[in-house]
Amino acid sequence: MFLLQRSWTEMELLPLVCFCLLTCSGTTFGDEVTKMILKENEDVILPCSLDSTNIKSETFDWKKDDQKEVFMYQNGKLYNNGLSGQDPQFKGRVFHFDDQLQSGNASIFINKTKVSDNGRYSCIFPHHQPRTRSIIELIVDCILKDRTKENKPGSCPEPSVTNLHETNDQALLECKLQGAFPKPKVQWLDSDNNTVPAEEPQVTESRGAYNIILNAIVKRSGDYYCVSTQEEICHQVDRRIQVILQEKTTADPVTQGSNTGWIIGVAVLIGLLLVAVGFACHFKRKSNIGTGSVV
Ligand SMILES: *[C@@H]1O[C@H](CO)[C@@H](O)[C@H](O)[C@H]1NC(C)=O
Numbered sequence: 475m476f477l478l479q480r481s482w483t484e485m486e487l488l489p490l491v492c493f494c495l496l497t498c499s500g501t502t503f504g505d506e507v508t509k510m511i512l513k514e515n516e517d518v519i520l521p522c523s524l525d526s527t528n529i530k531s532e533t534f535d536w537k538k539d540d541q542k543e544v545f546m547y548q549n550g551k552l553y554n555n556g557l558s559g560q561d562p563q564f565k566g567r568v569f570h571f572d573d574q575l576q577s578g579n580a581s582i583f584i585n586k587t588k589v590s591d592n593g594r595y596s597c598i599f600p601h602h603q604p605r606t607r608s609i610i611e612l613i614v615d616c617i618l619k620d621r622t623k624e625n626k627p628g629s630c631p632e633p634s635v636t637n638l639h640e641t642n643d644q645a646l647l648e649c650k651l652q653g654a655f656p657k658p659k660v661q662w663l664d665s666d667n668n669t670v671p672a673e674e675p676q677v678t679e680s681r682g683a684y685n686i687i688l689n690a691i692v693k694r695s696g697d698y699y700c701v702s703t704q705e706e707i708c709h710q711v712d713r714r715i716q717v718i719l720q721e722k723t724t725a726d727p728v729t730q731g732s733n734t735g736w737i738i739g740v741a742v743l744i745g746l747l748l749v750a751v752g753f754a755c756h757f758k759r760k761s762n763i764g765t766g767s768v769v
Pocket residue numbers: 519521522523571574579580581
């Protein structure tokens with residue numbers, strides 16, 4: 475009775491363990507995947523080796539997502555030298571380490587990774603078992619930058635900036651974006667990268683794209699930037715506008731320079747006043763003495 479119960483629990487456990495092995499490893503059995511995470515524009519070395527055998531006269535092949543040809547080495551021949559079929563995405567960007575071949579090193583170097591390099595890379599020795607010697611999951615995180623030229627035309631327009639109205643001490647600036655998708659975050663910044671308080675943005679939507687107007691009032695001369703950010707596509711673009719106001723000098727009361735100026739000015743004035751009073755008293759006394767004898 476006791477034995478029977480025990481074997482039942484084991485049989486119940488077995489499928490559970492198998493299930494966990496399958497799902498927890500995240501991949502098919504046998505293939506170990508190395509995850510590498512980097513930022514766009516960084517270089518990377520994808521590691522692969524065939525033990526420590528000399529592979530100078532061997533063949534090895536790097537594929538991306540099982541289909542794109544990344545790199546091929548065949549007894550000294552390469553894609554840019556005797557072999558054809560390399561995916562245009564990798565032309566002139568991928569190199570092997572020739573001086574390391576004798577120690578079985580089939581690693582490749584990828585120059586300046588792009589977001590489109592994201593994917594699974596496998597290093598294959600077609601004449602060996604197992605054929606696949608390395609699998610790399612490459613994750614390239616994008617960085618915020620101006621992608622106006624990379625993206626679909628129109629989906630990330632550049633802002634246009636205008637000085638709508640200006641008086642002696644302030645200017646009303648307008649930033650306008652038309653047909654942006656995904657919806658951008660728009661803001662005004664000064665030349666120190668501080669956010670300039672702006673009005674509520676006016677947002678309209680037409681045919682799935684956004685038109686945005688953001689107005690801000692500025693009270694100082696300087697350069698101002700309207701910045702449009704589309705996080706989802708890592709796109710950021712800005713436009714600058716220069717504002718020159720006829721500011722009065724008194725509109726700038728609390729800078730250190732003018733403070734010390736004031737203090738020195740007042741001190742000098744008090745000093746002069748004291749000297750003047752001193753002189754006045756001295757002469758008054760003299761003239762008092764002079765006339766005193768008469769009275
Ligand atoms: C293969 O060569 C590269 C480049 O020199 C090096 O970074 C890497 O460590 C080498 N790998 C092995 C297993 O020796």
